[in-house]
Amino acid sequence: MPLTRARSFSNGSSAKTTVIPLTETLMTMPTATPSESSSSCLGSHIWIQILRLLRVLQLLSTCAAFSLVVSMGTWRERKIYWYMFAWAFCFIVTLLILIVELRKLESRFPFYWYNFPINYACYATLVCLSASILFGATCIQFLPQGPTRDNAITATAFSCIAAVAYATEVAWTWACHLRGEITRFMRTMPGVLKLLESSMASLILGFISGPQVYQPHPALLWCVAVYYICFILAIVALLLGLVDFDNRQPVLFRISLLGLSLLSVLLYTSAVVLWPLYQFSEKLGGQPQRSSDVSCSDELPSTICTWDQQLTVAILTAINLLVYVADMVYWALQVFVRD
Template sequence: MSTRSTSPEKWALCVVRCCLHLPQLFSTCVAFSLVTDMGIGKGAIGNWSLCLWGFCFTVTLITSITELCKVQSCFPFFWNNFPVTYACYAALVCLSVSIIYSVTYIQFLPYGPHRDRAIAATAFSCIASVLYATEVACTWNGYKIMNTTCYVLTMPGLLKVLETFMAGVIFAFLSNTSLYLHQPALEWCVAVYSICFILAAVTTLLNLVEWEHRLPVKAVITMLSVLLYISALVLWPLYQFNEEFGGQPQRSSDWDCRDELTYDMCTWDQRLAVAILTAINLLAYVADLGYWARQVSVGTEDQPRDS
């Protein structure tokens, strides 16, 4: 890492982060408290949202205390990378919770106190997402001023964040094992999601600790992930929505979706969600592969030179 920054510049960035951490803590805490106050009326989606808001609040609090106490050196990861990486994930997490919670839960709630609390919690979750995104933008600008390199604030770094995040959302839907068990083709899709997630996560972690590796390794890993995701994009919809392979082409054919009193996503909706997320993540991997292909063609990739 190369840094040519002065102490005032570092201090200014730290102050900006701390000023953003306070409203982030407030927003996630309020969203968590509002849904918790709903009691048994919060539903399974509410419990899932509570876990994510609580996680964001906890990590933001730990990050704030670490920076205020100036004990960053006690952590194994390079601190210039960790806060902005977490902020990227937190922005995506809060945004996804806001969307999923409103689409799959709030719209089915009857008018009343529970619905009002759920709407307010979603609003604060959206605010938290904007605040985390603002922290990423401020850090990006600050690092440019200080001439500080950061893997996450590069095109491949941002794509890796998106790839691992989308895989995490897919895993949340796959917690319903009835979607794929006893069907080898669908179990293969789950294996694809797991393998690609591990490869992307390991690549991200190695780059966060500034482990240098050559371009062919990155290109091969990305190419492998693209091929695996193509197979999943073909097999998952084929075996989930084609009657010839035991799928259900119509939403009305799923008995879970006929129950209008339930506040949770029915099985058919979960199948569709995984298919859409698979397509989105495949596009991210294709963009990642395109980036590395361009790096090869123009020869701009920095590689260790033999002396």
Template sequence: MTVTSLIIRLTMSLPSGLASATIKGYFLRLLQLLSTCLAFSLVATTGTWRETIGNWSMFIWCFCFVVTLLTFIVELCGLQFLWPFSWDDFLINYASYSTLLCLSASIIYPTMYIQIVPRGSSWNHAIAATAFSCLASVTYATEVAWICARPSHITCYVLRMPGLLKGLENFVACVIFGFISNTSLYLHQPALVWCVAAYSICLFLGAVALLLYLGGYSNKLPICFPIFLLGLALLSIFLYASALVLWLLYQFDENFGGQPQRSSDVSCHHQLTHLVCTWDQRLVVAILTAVNLLIYVADLVYWARWVFVRD
């Protein structure tokens, strides 16, 4: 019995709670499971992931595989009613984040490793893993478009401006954490630890805001939800602005123990084993911090117009 015929038979026997689930949805889910599983399996066999960014790419593929597998089991057993949030909104948001995360892994992993891995089986595995990561990105993006195209789905929060900004904020924060997973970048200096704390606080609050919306609890706050988001954006701007200033000072200013020149970083002299050295990681974090700060400013402007102008 083929996988397709098995899914068709299971679909026909599912309870009414899964009436909206189709073969197309199961097919996408299986492609997601296959692509993410093959991506981390191929990389695990090469041994080229035992670095900071490599660990982050492996985490992305493993995380997407596990959550997708759990989602598939829930849908297959018709247990969506146990989920406290809107199931479609959860699927859209999860697929959107997975699209961005797998896409970033598809770019960062080959940039760091394919060029330094010697030709042979390891190089072929790294190429194949990148291809499957790209396939995972496409399947997750297809799922977002498919769910939003359903006649029964009225709104697509993640594709509207506030949802898009919140998604970008959280995504950039996740990429930042991928680069600062090398604790030697900040543990030696309390000011840099504060930067990591600022990133963590903003990511946590952003996730809380998203859960409040998905759970339908936004109207149960003691203040209006747009005002809450406006205050959240203002707080995040303060945290990111302080993180940007401190990160630049303590990483690149000699007066604060930083390294203004790339050549002063010893790890940058070993390009055959490290395509992206420690100094490069510091620079990427600084750039991403500035990018996220601008996104939070756009978020603040949006909600300020909503609160003070729209009314």
């Protein structure tokens, strides 16, 4: 006998009772929202244990890469500073995340905590991947055969493992249906653009980590300041999306992001003009040809070619300007065209 449920209908002074199958009632009940399903996945024991194992792997990999570079004895060189900072930064932040989750301190933070690890994992993936590529391209090939070169290769391998571990955390989180409000900003076009802007800026900062890349000229020092300022502005924009500011103050959020993007476009436009002008113009003290740079000589195999770094910074600056322009156009449409 099928299960039934009585439902009463009133029409004026008369009342009517109708028997409705309970299966029909169950079929019309609302289903769980994405946030509810993600919460069940978020609270599952297996999901938590896998994330903790990934973070332990991230800690071990970044710590090993950092320690191996220190043991090389060349860590005092300025060109190594950026790579050491990248691995140390990822190690410290991952350790803090692990401590907060083990001590169950998520509720003490004035923003949605579960927004932070997934956004940080996306950024750490690009940082460790960039460090792996740049360290291998600018350091390993210039080292002589021996223990120092072996340590550098091993450090690069651990950096790649860390990048894979962070990327796996991102993929595992998304596979666990943590999409809705938890990763909303990172899945939108502006979130991806901000991530590209900050990661591109980190690459530029890596290439200009040594003072030999730029002369102490006010125009070039201004370009360096532009890279740091825009990097900070991109992080601020990511934090605004991280604290769910777009839901709390949607109009103010769009106007703020438009203002940050417009300021960054203006700053990067000046850098696009000034950096190659003062680096490659002979009249302004630059070196128009690679052969004029003594650091690019084959007689100095252990030295990173400064001219190549300058050219790379110029190319990355132009690319990042295009990303900022796309970001600015998006937010301009959101502010002035949005219904």
